[in-house]
Amino acid sequence: MASRFPLGLGNNACSDSPNLTVAVLPGFARPMLEARLPEWIEARWWLSPEELVALAPEAEIGWFDMHSKPPMLDAVDRARGLKWLNSAYGGLDFLPLSELKGRGVILTNGTGLTAVQVAEFATMTMLVVAKNYRAVVRAQDKHGWLKAAPGIRELAGSKALVLGYGEIGRRIGEQLRGFAVEVVPVRRSAGNGALGPDEWRGRLGEFDWIVLAVPGTPETSGMIGAQEIAAMKREAVVVNFARADVLDQDVLVAALAEKQIAGAVIDVPDPEPLPPEHPLWSLENAHITMHLSGIPTPASMLRAADRFIANCARYKAGEPLEPQFDPDLGY
Numbered sequence: 001m002a003s004r005f006p007l008g009l010g011n012n013a014c015s016d017s018p019n020l021t022v023a024v025l026p027g028f029a030r031p032m033l034e035a036r037l038p039e040w041i042e043a044r045w046w047l048s049p050e051e052l053v054a055l056a057p058e059a060e061i062g063w064f065d066m067h068s069k070p071p072m073l074d075a076v077d078r079a080r081g082l083k084w085l086n087s088a089y090g091g092l093d094f095l096p097l098s099e100l101k102g103r104g105v106i107l108t109n110g111t112g113l114t115a116v117q118v119a120e121f122a123t124m125t126m127l128v129v130a131k132n133y134r135a136v137v138r139a140q141d142k143h144g145w146l147k148a149a150p151g152i153r154e155l156a157g158s159k160a161l162v163l164g165y166g167e168i169g170r171r172i173g174e175q176l177r178g179f180a181v182e183v184v185p186v187r188r189s190a191g192n193g194a195l196g197p198d199e200w201r202g203r204l205g206e207f208d209w210i211v212l213a214v215p216g217t218p219e220t221s222g223m224i225g226a227q228e229i230a231a232m233k234r235e236a237v238v239v240n241f242a243r244a245d246v247l248d249q250d251v252l253v254a255a256l257a258e259k260q261i262a263g264a265v266i267d268v269p270d271p272e273p274l275p276p277e278h279p280l281w282s283l284e285n286a287h288i289t290m291h292l293s294g295i296p297t298p299a300s301m302l303r304a305a306d307r308f309i310a311n312c313a314r315y316k317a318g319e320p321l322e323p324q325f326d327p328d329l330g331y
Contacts, residue, residue: 023061024052024079032305038312053078061315062086063308069094076100084315088113088296088304090331091216091243097327107325108311112167113303114294119171121293122241123179125265126209129237129287130155156180161200161207163223164214164242166331172211172241181209204231209239216243217330226251229261237263241293244270249280256283267293 020042025033027047037043041061046052049071052064056075063086064079066072076085076095085100088110100107128134132151139146158181162169165185173183184207190196195203204210210232214220224238224247232238238261240247249270255261263285269278272291280286296304311321325331 021060022058023063024055024059024075025061025063026065029063029301029305029308032302033308036305036309038316040316041312057081060084061312063088065089084108084311084321086308086311087325088301090114090294092325093216093330097330101327106321107327108307108321108323109325109331110304111323111325111331113307114296114300115167115171117297117300118168118241118293119175121267121289122172122211122213122239122265123175125267125287125289126155126176126237126239127179129153129263129265134287158182158208159184159206160209160211161186161195161204162211162213163200164212164220165194166213166215168241169211169213172213176209201228201231204228204236205233207232208235209237212238212240212242212246214242214246215331216245219330221245222248224248224252229255232261234259234261236261237265239265241265241267244268244272253279253283253286256285259285263287265289267291 019040021040022044023037023041024044024046027045030045034043044055044058046055049066049068052066052075053071056062056064056079059079059082061084062075062079062082064072064075065087073095076082082103082105084106086108090110090113092107092109095107130151130153131149135150136146155176156179160176160181160183162173162183163186165173165187169185173185176183185194186197186200187194188197190199210224212224214223220242222245226248229238229251238247238252252264256264257279265287266280267289268291269280269288274280274288280288307322314321
């Protein structure tokens with residue numbers, strides 16, 4: 001549930017002025033934020049891990065996103081006056097969630113910010129698999145003229161199970177419907193064409209595409225394993241744009257090698273980066289997209305900045321921030 005702040009949380013003893021709230025913010029967002037920040041915020045901008053760690057103790061509001069997690073975690077630990085931690089990341093399971101909950105820190109995450117680009121990436125990869133576009137690119141690289149299309153599958157008339165129907169799952173569903181794909185979502189509440197958590201496993205054999213867009217939680221970890229893959233038809237393609245631990249990667253590798261299923265799109269392998277000797281690289285029916293789908297774009301970063309500015313007004317007014325991350329649910 002969204003929490004409400006008591007009025008008057010805008011004071012911070014670390015500020016040069018007792019009426020200002022210190023926000024420790026990333027330098028990469030400065031061009032999108034600085035001119036729009038409300039007068040009651042005193043910004044501290046960081047560009048390096050060292051600057052972030054040094055500034056963190058001053059923060060009442062923090063935006064500590066870094067690709068390298070150790071300095072980010074160090075900053076969170078040092079920010080003992082932190083009351084609101086903002087992030088453009090969708091998944092925050094790398095943070096000490098129980099501790100932050102105990103400290104009363106409100107978390108906002110990046111749910112929906114990259115939904116457009118991830119959905120476009122997922123749909124693109126499904127078309128690549130259906131048309132075997134990889135073979136077309138290889139032929140062009142060799143200056144070879146193909147006399148027949150290497151891929152003859154059609155999205156139109158196929159059937160996709162979309163596990164997880166948040167922002168990303170919904171957008172994937174919308175795009176696939178545009179290609180005349182029958183989309184069946186899986187969400188907590190069944191009905192209106194959607195399957196519930198206890199229904200989808202018994203229907204796996206019906207689908208050409210099994211699209212994973214669930215959040216990373218203990219509940220979703222390992223949800224696609226040997227039993228689930230065995231229930232899929234041989235023409236099925238697993239499309240994972242969720243988390244690596246959602247599916248059993250060793251089982252998947254074996255199934256792909258034995259042609260138990262037709263293929264897999266893997267945006268999130270384990271580990272990252274995938275070692276050169278990993279068997280996934282050499283499997284013709286494995287399509288590895290190197291976790292590129294969620295890398296921020298200028299448009300998604302502007303959406304993140306817009307959301308932060310809107311939340312600043314809510315914070316000052318003592319209203320719930322959006323979207324608020326629930327440490328217990330993991331999303």
